[in-house]
Amino acid sequence: MTAALSYTHGTSATPLLGETIGENLRRTVARFSAREALVARAQGVRMTYAELWEETTRVARGLVAFGVSRGDRVGLWSPNRHEWVVLQYAAARVGAILVNINPAYRTAELEYALRRAGVSVLFAARRFRATSYADMIAEVRPRLPELRLVMILDDDWKMIVDAGGHVSDDALAEREAELSFDDPINIQYTSGTTGFPKGATLSHHNVLNNGFFVGEALGYGPDDRVCIPVPFYHCFGMVMGNLACTSHGATMVIPGEAFDPLAVLETVEAEKCTSLYGVPTMFIAELDHPRFLDFDLRSLRTGIMAGSPCPVEVMRRVVSQMHMREVTICYGMTETSPVSTQTAKDDPEDKRVGTVGRVHPHVEVKIVDPQTGVVLPRGLPGELCTRGYGVMLGYWGDEAATRASIDAGRWMHTGDLATIDAEGYVNIVGRIKDMIIRGGENVYPREIEEYLHLHPRVSEAQVIGVPSAKYGEEIMAWVRPKPGEAVTEAELVAFCKGKIATFKIPRYWKVVDEFPMTVTGKVQKYRMREIAVNELGLELVSRIETA
Template sequence: MTARPSHTTGSTDVPLLETTIGADLAATVARVPDGEALVECATGRRWTYRELWDDVTAVARGLASLGLQKGDRVGIWAPNCAEWTLVQYATARLGVVLVNVNPAYRAHELGYVVGQSGMRAIVAVPELKGASFADMIEQVRPDHPHLTDVLLIGTPSWEAMTDAGRASDLDVDAVEATLDPGDPINIQYTSGTTGFPKGATLSHRNILNNGFAVGELLHYTADDRIAIPVPFYHCFGMVMGNLAATSHGATMVVPAPMFDPAATLRAAAQERCTSLYGVPTMFIAMLSDPSFDEHDLSALRTGIMAGSPCPVEVMKQVIERMGAEEVSICYGMTETSPVSTQTRTDDSVERRVSTVGRVHPNLEVKVVDPLTGDVVPRGTAGELCTRGYSVMLGYWEEPAKTAEAIDADAWMHTGDLAVMDDDGYVGVTGRIKDVVIRGGENIYPREVEEFLLTHPDVLDVQVVGVPDARYGEELMAWVRLRDGIGTLTVEAVREFCDGRLAHYKVPRYVHVVEEFPMTVTGKVRKVEMREESRTLLGL
């Protein structure tokens, strides 16, 4: 008997939401107006769904008062805060495209996304962890005359915009009535294999339905309270967190602006959270925090672990010590809004640590031979592909790159190697491309290499991932120096990158060589470099 093909379709019992994000929020407000919508632990601020709606409407009117309208792009460059969420829903109600900017970005990367997206306005915090966002914005503005408005949270520019919104009588509902669920609403930049990041463009339909589906599989109701320490600038925070919550009338709990294990535990305990999110490194940090035993986590029922593979011991501790017996594993990518597969709350621990679950409702996944594109039999490794409502509209203004990722039959090719078992559970076994995943952040070596090539002493550079106990992987740069230059220290590389490259992309190790290992056809042998790197570092 021949093995079944590695192709499976999710259930269609629950129909897709054919509505916009704002209309979905309005329905929730009508259902649970006095339910708690948002809690910001750092400031103690709280919103009911009715209050959230009023503030979202004020921000929408304020943004409209600046002349922003459907299709315009507005950036948000901030850590997790209530204003991030207000801007997320306000832009959605106007049909304005929200451009997520990673708070780790520096001027070099900021300038690129401002230009590539054609950003009209940006909402930002004035500074974060000693880095002046205000200064970096001013640094890039002269090159981008289309960036007309800068709104700094907590300053007069933000207050003036929200005051204008409160004074305005713009009928936001009427604007919203002109929108379509298929309209673009969000651009998220994912590091590109050819240097600069690509802007995955997502619609109301993409992210609203994905957030809703995640919440359905976790059995969310208006009684759930979700601790969201993962960043809003990723789909993990703004879709699996915020949209899963608001589509079910649940509460979004923001423990801190940036991940802090003690603050997250405190928030989960004090706010009686029923669900907790994180990448495995976050759960490891919380479980090993000295204050762990001081916190009553008895309300925890579920949660999500995603971003990188979950170690068995960590999953067991999350279930036993945290009490999150229904914790779920999700797999996906920004380009698929993000989740394609998810474990179910009643799956065994073994399933939850050895697989990334089964296909989501209303989606299809298949595993294909990377060379021929043919579907492989179950139990055989190949490239994982996803098709359905969650696949992005495309990379912003990059049709050629979109065509490389999404084939003529609308399948998104993930670049991940996977195996599907007889029950439809998927195990991700590796990556076809050289992407390095450090603490849940995808890093494409090519982007780091192109940046390091701007160093005056560097002739050539190759970046590979090496194993790391804390982050899963770290970067190691193999460097060839120009004639007469003998050494390049890690410190020198860090100094060169400081303020210009996101911290997680800065190589932890530097190895100076005269030549790279090459194939007979003159291609660099990264596989060999990775093996040798392990030996050199004693890993």
Template sequence: MQSYDAGPTDHEAGTAPLIEDTIGANFERTAAAHPDVEALVDVAQGLRWTYRELNDEIDVVARGLLGRGIAKGDRVGIWSPNCAEWTIVQYATAKIGAILVNINPAYRTHELSYVLNQSGVRMLISATSFKTSDYVAMVGQVRAEAPTLRMVIFLGTEDWAALRDAAVPAQQLRERMDSLSNTDPINIQYTSGTTGFPKGATLSHRNILNNGFFVTEGINLKPGDRLCIPVPFYHCFGMVMGNLGCTTHGVTMVIPAPGFEPGITLETIEAERCTGVYGVPTMFIAMQNHPSFADRDLSSLRTGVMAGAVCPIEVMKRCINEMHMAEVAICYGMTETSPVSCQTLHDDDLERRTATIGRAHPHVEIKVVDPETGDIVERGQPGEFCTRGYSVMLGYWEDPEKTAEAIDQDGWMHTGDLAVMREDGYCTIVGRIKDMVIRGGENVYPREIEEFLYAHPDIEDAQVIGVPDTRYGEEICVWIKLKPGAERLDAEAIREFATGRLAHYKIPRYVHLVDEFPMTVTGKIRKVQMREESVRILGLANS
């Protein structure tokens, strides 16, 4: 492993050693050390547990799963928005060595059927409904198509009480816990692919326990601090960076609502005196522009994480100046790397926390390579971001071919992201390899143009894509979301704003005004869909 100063690869040895516990053993260690600290608060349900109480509740559910015959390595699916039971099931399955399969609450029958069958789910724990989703009806429609599915537990019904009533003696749980290894697979998370079916990233205790721990180390949360978690549990941001980050440190997990609501999140931060809050950039934008924002007392906030997409500089500045989050961090990663590979630190200067994604996480190596040759590029030059270390997934569930495409023979995970590593080891993401626009032979990185447009007084958010062009191969198109009350902008106004400040080939030819961007539930912009819609709107199908 090369040292920090050795060259264009980078790693951070870290001050704390890797945790070699299982998730269950680590949780019990925290509960023993901080038994009376509040562990979990579900605001919507009015539920609260201390660490001692939550450990007892997790044990009851774990013993109930054993009583229902769930074996080590069996897959237990959970299909629900955020709630206390989600967290309890996360730790109960970890204690018995069952593999938790996270199912996106936005899925419909086609996707549900695929996930149940691809992972071989034996038990499904599901909400009954959420927003427009009737989970009971959808489970009924696909159950005959899922031959491995033997049991369905609906939350909020007598099913949950019956599961708890099935609890076997505590000794059987001890015996199961003693048989587990921290390198066992414990979680399958389906990545939101832009084409084809999603792939099941398979993660171990060691993968996600350590990643949650080191993310939380980086933002300086301590026992008794309180973290507001409005990001979804079915994704790494919620269950790893949120829940596991808290439970490795004796921090309180605060669930503001089943799904993200900016007003409720702000209300929860104030009422629960939260120390930190997590979110993707669109969540922070929504909170900062909510009518109640100026009236909320957010002075308890000190820290948090913004991740899931590259973070607009102006939004970050408002987090620090108006939300009191002086120690807020940027994190970068992907599900396949548990998820975080780079992070800014709580005491980094403003420039590093607004202009970069941070530097290599503890015990993780990173490098930036030429996507064509695989050779490491010089610092300051763009290339594909690759990472290696404890955090790299075990592989895609039952898909060795896709696994081999993502992880090379030397253990490097190839992310598909274009990055630049600075001389100080801090990195910036300049786009996706597939999102890079090639206009007349010039490589154009959408992120650079987006960051420039954020400085326009009328623009709330901007997303740049390439669209077909007969002359240049591709042209620049920008989708713009205006600030409330702003005047309409057209392509001529954007050209006038950019002329003399951006190279001519980076100035967007097309401008499309929108109220919202198409995005995944985790806040990632779906640029493939944007490109398809732009081609249709602009009549470029034959270009």
């Protein structure tokens, strides 16, 4: 009998939404006009759905007044603020392509992103933390002839709103009638850990449907209040957060401009949030906060942990200590809008905390041999590929990179190693480029990380490969102890002996207070490797790649 293959598809009685973001928001407003749509605590802003619609209408007309045409690229460089949300929907309503700019960018990255996308209008915060965005824009603007207009949110917001008074409702309606749900609507730059960032180009259809089906999986309705501390410039914030809410009449709650664990805990309690989002490091910071027990989090029932591998023990703590009994794990990537798989709120505990769930509705997933592209039998690790409505239109202005990622069958090659079990649950083993090849043995960092999280004094662990003249690569673990705790290399080695294979026990250890991180909370393993090579005095050699 032939073994079942690692292929699965998401059948669903719920059809895809065949509408633009503006049309979907209009339908939500018609049903829930008096319900609260948006809360920005740091700004003291509250809007009902009727008020959000009016604000997006004024700003959409303002964009038209300032000459923004369908397909024009409009940049947005700001931390999480209510203006970000309004611009997201206003730009979509006039057919502009919103270009998300990472709040952590410096001048070279800013200039690259604006030039690459051909941004003609840029909205920006005046500053973020100690960084003056206005000064950085002034430095790069002379080298960007296509950038004709810069609007500072702190100073010019009223100007854009007032300008809308010169454009009629009929003119805006005429523009909206020209739009198609397959139009490009958003450019999001990938992290660019190797080479320059690439601009994943996404349509109304891509992101609206993904947000909708994320919300469906979470059981969202108008009584849900979703705390969104993840950045809006990333799919986690603007799609899984904002679009999941507005497609269901739920409330978007912004705890602050950037992640702060205390602000999140305060917001959940004060706003009676029913759902909370975060990458694992965010949940760890909340759980380990010295005032964690001071807050009543019983309003929570669900949420999402995603963005990087979710340690099983952390997930269990979130369920038991934060009352998030229906929390889910999502897996995806920017290029797939982003979610491809998600756990269900009624999955058995071992599946809900130990896998990334099953394939999303209207999406296909397969696991292939990275060398041959052949679909593997279930249970064997290989590269995860995904296909469906969520796959991006392509990388903006980079056909070669698009072809390298999306094959002739429209399968997106993720670069992630995964397995599919007999019931269709997907488990992420690691990144192909993160896999450690030690003396011919394939070692998956996540397996070791999961085990180290069982240590009672370990808060977080990250495992990388470093060069070795003898084995090609050796294993190194970075470990962050729980607050007020200490841990030694000797006891960590002893903890591993007899429990995991000898060749998987790290050769090198580093106890740290923090990890190199991206602004979205993802650990930068490439940076850890660079630091380790320098500190250990190793010779940096080329990685043995599997694809």
